[in-house]
Amino acid sequence: MGRIAGAARAAGAFLVVVLAMGAGLVHGAPRPDFSRIRILAIAPFADEASLSRQIADWGSVRLGELMTRSRFQVIPASRVASEMQRLGIARSDLISPSRTVAVGQAVGADAVLTGRVTLLMQERERDDTDGPSFGGTTTRVDVDVRVLDITTRVNLFQDTFSCTTPTLFSGPFSTAAMECVVRDVALLLGR
Numbered sequence: 001m002g003r004i005a006g007a008a009r010a011a012g013a014f015l016v017v018v019l020a021m022g023a024g025l026v027h028g029a030p031r032p033d034f035s036r037i038r039i040l041a042i043a044p045f046a047d048e049a050s051l052s053r054q055i056a057d058w059g060s061v062r063l064g065e066l067m068t069r070s071r072f073q074v075i076p077a078s079r080v081a082s083e084m085q086r087l088g089i090a091r092s093d094l095i096s097p098s099r100t101v102a103v104g105q106a107v108g109a110d111a112v113l114t115g116r117v118t119l120l121m122q123e124r125e126r127d128d129t130d131g132p133s134f135g136g137t138t139t140r141v142d143v144d145v146r147v148l149d150i151t152t153r154v155n156l157f158q159d160t161f162s163c164t165t166p167t168l169f170s171g172p173f174s175t176a177a178m179e180c181v182v183r184d185v186a187l188l189l190g191r
Contacts, residue, residue, distance in 0.1 A: 042060055043114045
């Protein structure tokens with residue numbers, strides 16, 4: 001019975017996350033004013049968590065894909081990364097507004113979206129019944145997101161997005177939690 005209950009809890013948690021993502025309820029932040037922004041550059045996400053470089057790269061690329069249908073002209077992370085390399089600017093340097101402005105100006109953007117993966121964690125649920133454990137595994141991703149206006153050097157938006165999802169697929173980490181985060185960001189930006 002414990003195995004069935006553990007599987008049911010994991011399936012229920014996944015369904016709640018999927019429904020919340022579709023309804024735009026995962027993150028309740030007010031919608032920022034981006035009315036002056038036409039061209040948005042998406043910088044490659046920085047990674048502070050161990051083992052997160054691949055998921056950070058995937059997240060910034062995926063956000064760019066989701067944002068192509070937005071009201072913004074999007075400059076993808078790959079183009080921003082090339083310009084950063086040319087300028088000698090590392091991902092972690094984008095914490096500095098002056099470095100972010102330099103990158104934004106170099107790619108012709110009105111604003112630059114930066115992200116930092118601050119947590120990437122996988123946990124196994126405990127099953128308190130006797131016998132073999134059947135608890136599911138969850139992945140949690142926290143990403144700090146900032147949108148900086150290149151002209152005014154004002155942060156138009158800054159917040160932390162966090163999602164925890166069941167880990168349903170093989171590999172060290174499921175991309176489902178990062179997908180949840182970037183969908184929340186895209187919804188907030190007016191996708």
